[in-house]
Amino acid sequence: MVTRERDANLRSHASELLRFALVGLFNSGVDFSVFWICARTLLLPLLAANFIAWAVAFSISFVINNYWTFRRHRSAFLHLSFFLRVAIGNLLSWGVATGVLIFAAHQLPLAAAKLLSIAVGFVLNFCIGKFMPLPMV
Numbered sequence: 001m002v003t004r005e006r007d008a009n010l011r012s013h014a015s016e017l018l019r020f021a022l023v024g025l026f027n028s029g030v031d032f033s034v035f036w037i038c039a040r041t042l043l044l045p046l047l048a049a050n051f052i053a054w055a056v057a058f059s060i061s062f063v064i065n066n067y068w069t070f071r072r073h074r075s076a077f078l079h080l081s082f083f084l085r086v087a088i089g090n091l092l093s094w095g096v097a098t099g100v101l102i103f104a105a106h107q108l109p110l111a112a113a114k115l116l117s118i119a120v121g122f123v124l125n126f127c128i129g130k131f132m133p134l135p136m137v
Contacts, residue, residue: 016069016070016130017126019068019069020065020069020126020130021122023061023064023065023068023069024061024122024125024126026060026064027057027060027061027064028057028115028118028122030053030056030057030060031053031054031056031057031118032053032111032114032115032118034052034053034056034057035049035050035052035053035114036111036114038052038053039110046101046102046105047098047102050094050097050098050101050114050117051094051098054090054094054097058087058090058094061125062083062086062087070130086128089128090125090128092124092128093121093124093125093128094121096120096121096124097117097118097120097121097124098117100113100116100117100120101113101114101116101117104116104117
């Protein structure tokens, strides 16, 4: 019985990770596109371009991941305190990913540096999304 429960738990985690990866792939395209437009077309500084790209991507990701990836109940999703906790966690992730971007931009082409920062953010954001405690509903 314990083995079945463990196997079901592993399948559930794997399913969440796959859904998170699909949302992340879509969101990475949004993040990269908004960043590129801000940095290359609007000529914004890297920090500003990265923050704007993050804000757009985070907003989309928050909705999709809560309804589809982690299948949270609508009432939990609507709690401002939950949104703020997730936003703060993702801001921390953004800070780390931005540090990677700024450091890597001196070593790599800008596109490669941005992709590396997205990969770092992906790992951190999954951990935040998966383990963030739900509000009491």
